[in-house]
Structure formats: C-alpha cells, structure tokens
Amino acid sequence: MSDTLIQCTDLCKSYGAGPVLSHLNLTLGAGRIVGLLGPNGTGKTTLIKILAGLLQPTSGQVLVDGCVPGPESKAVVSYLPDRMYFADWMKAKDLLDLFEDFYRDFDREKAERMCASLGITPDQRVKTMSKGTREKMQLALVMSRRAKLYLLDEPIAGVDPAARDFIMNTILTNYSSDGTLLISTHLIGDIERVLDEVIILKDADVALHDSVDNIRQNRGMSVDALFREMFRMDPLEGGYFDAR
C-alpha cells in the first residue's frame, strides 16, 4: 500500500475572475485526520470538490489514490457536500437504499445503527427532519462507507454544540485507521483535538501544513489561536473601496 493518498501538483483553479487555487502543491498520506482550514472564500470547498471529482482543475495535476479523479477514485472516496442534496420527500430508508445501490462499500447495518441512535425512524421523511438531524443523517450515511478517503465539507457548521460532539464522536469511532479524513471547517477550536494535521489555505495556496502537536510545540499556541493571528483584520483599517 502506498502511503500517499492525495497528491496535488501545481494545481490551479479559477472561475473566470481571480484564481481560487493558484499553483497549489499538497501531499497527504493515509491513516490520518486532517483539518482543512482557512477563512471564507479561500478555496476549501473548491479543493474538496476537485478531489471528489466534481470540478476539473484549470491546470495542474491531482491524483487520489493514484488515479485522476473519476469513477475509480469515486469508488474509494466518501464525500459529504456542504449542503443537503437529498430530495425532501425521501424517507430515511430510501436514502439507505440509494446509498446501498450506489456504493459497494456501504455498510447498511452500520448506517441503520447510527440512524437508530439518532432517533430517526425508517419511514421518517427528510422534510420532517430538523436541520441538525438532516446533517447528522447525511454524515451517518457518508461515514458508513468503508472508504479510503472521507471528504467532509463543513460537517459541523450548522449544528448545536451537543450535536457537534455527536458528529465528532461519530467520526472518531467510525473511521478506519487506514482511512484518511479531510475535514474543512472554520470552527477550529471544536475539532482541534481530533486532528492529526492541519492545512491552512491563504491567498489561493497552502500557507501552512503541519501536525497539530508540532504547531503547539513550536509556537506555544493552539491552532485556533494561530489561525486568529494569521487572519486578524481590523474592521475599519486599510483597503480601498470605490463603488462609483
């Protein structure tokens, strides 16, 4: 088994205007939990979508488990989008059927157990679930695959602290030790202690990629504190805004 799971070389992506990712290089190994951090609009979701095979890079190369993102990589990548994509007339059991149909590595029993612990009944419709429950349900489905790479885009953004604990626990107890988890978020304080490494994006590139304990050791501060220091901004200082 090769230890490199993700390899981005000179990766660029732009949507017309400025670059969202610019000559980004990144190597990520197997068997770790990695935080993808950065302020809003620094390309976290774009990077995840490229890795998931939903977006094509403008230039540069991406390899996931040795392949260009496509059907082979999608079979080993479990992706949690930053928004809900299920039709709201669907019932919980329809979602399980859907995942079972789509993914060979889906562990239905596991998903059912998680649904049960969430208090979701098989006949409950998506429409009647609260926002938090929907997010937890979606995460349960994604984590029930035995994937090599889990891409979780903002899994804890819209839920209360107790649900956050549930989600972090689900992640910790369900990830297999040879799988890698890439979690994008800006709620760093909440997840810092479950991360092995962090990648901080800034100005369309990787500004920092190191282990959490190295950062704490070398800088004497938490990743959360470092992040605040890196991206401190004064609301009424500098810049030029010409609307006319």
Add this chain to the structure above:
Amino acid sequence: MDWQLSEERPIFQQLYEEMCRRILTGRYPPGSRMPSVRELAAEAGVNPNTMQRALQQLDGAGLTESTRADGRTVTADETLTRRLRQELAGGAARRFFCETAALGFSRAEAKELILREEDGHHE
C-alpha cells in the same frame, strides 16, 4: 470527562501526563490492563493517533508494557512508581512555594501556612 486539555501545549504530552497521574494515583492499578487506544481516545475526545503516541511514551517511561498476548498492562514495578510519585509530589511542593512567594510570603511563613492547614484538618 476529566481530561482537561489546555490550549498551548501539545496534546499528546498532556494525555501522557494525565495517564501518568492516573497510574500513580491507582486509578489504573498496577498490573491491570490499560483500556484500548480507541476507548481512551473516545473518552478523551482526541484522535486515536495522538493517544497512541501518548501511550507509546508511557511504554517508553516504563509505566506500561505492551505485549502481543495481553495488550498493554500497567507496570507492577513499585520502585519506579514510588520514585515517580515522589517527583510529582515534589513538583506540587515547588508550585506551592512559587505561589506563596508570588503573594509575598517568605519560605518560613509558607511552611507555617502548611502546618496551620494541617492542624485545621485535624480539628
């Protein structure tokens, strides 16, 4: 949950210290089996790899032993645990003198305070 992790210091280091404390206070008794990496990681809410690293450091310090057959067990070596207990208690004493000194107490006054505290307990 009594895994209180502070912000500034490496997490594995803090996990290691907490587990040392648990072994020296008998919460994980000598010769007993340690909980698994996963159990401990889930209990502390940390990454299993980080917990693994802390446990390896415990092995390195001789406080635990890993064998294929029994998993990880707490050491039964009492000379080692006695020495470490002494070190830990020494640290507590040093911290006490630091804090009282910061509040303007001399060594002699600080000792006085401790004795008075002890008497208070007996009353």
